[in-house]
Amino acid sequence: MPTRTARTAWTGSLQDGNGTVELASSKAGSYDVSFPKRSAEDAGGATSPEELIAAAHSSCYAMQLSAFVAEAGGTPQALDVSADVSLGEDPAGGFKLTGITLTVRGEVDGLDEAAFVQAAEKAKEQCPVSKALTGVDITLDAALKS
Numbered sequence: 369m370p371t372r373t374a375r376t377a378w379t380g381s382l383q384d385g386n387g388t389v390e391l392a393s394s395k396a397g398s399y400d401v402s403f404p405k406r407s408a409e410d411a412g413g414a415t416s417p418e419e420l421i422a423a424a425h426s427s428c429y430a431m432q433l434s435a436f437v438a439e440a441g442g443t444p445q446a447l448d449v450s451a452d453v454s455l456g457e458d459p460a461g462g463f464k465l466t467g468i469t470l471t472v473r474g475e476v477d478g479l480d481e482a483a484f485v486q487a488a489e490k491a492k493e494q495c496p497v498s499k500a501l502t503g504v505d506i507t508l509d510a511a512l513k514s
Contacts, residue, residue: 374420376401389415406455418453418465425497426451429470433491440487442479446513447472468501471509485510 372394378387378401386402405414430449437444449472456466470492476484488510492498498506 386414389420416455418455421465421497421501422451422453422468425453425468425470425495425501428497429472429491429495432495433472433474433488436487436491436494437474437476437479437484440479440483442483442487443477445475445477447474448513465501465504467505467507469507469509473511473513475513479512481512484512 370393373392375390375392376387377390379385382403386400388398389401390398399415400413401416402414405412406416406418411419426449429451430447433447433449434444437447449470452469452471454466454468455463458464472488474484474488479487488508492506492508
């Protein structure tokens, strides 16, 4: 499997500085980052490490779940996955990821709700990004679309 690369160029202090994140491997674009926007409710057009982790987690999870749905005998028609990543203060100092909520709604042929939820739980445990985030509380809300 290939190695993927992202680069960040940062100037200035934490509070007054800013940077640009470049998705170097895919050349998919460059994105502004800053701590004030990272810690604000309105990101003001900038991304954050948490949003990038959420993107990585939701996409990796969707791929893993599609494999486990098929393994269980189902056919995934559509999987709608979101990942909400929370940042908070670390009692030991600084900040840390305080939790991730994965929400998935699936349109799946050939599996009932229980089998879908079982595949969803297995995907949460086996997704490579979930494995990389060991130590962060990851919760799952999985259901078939009705």
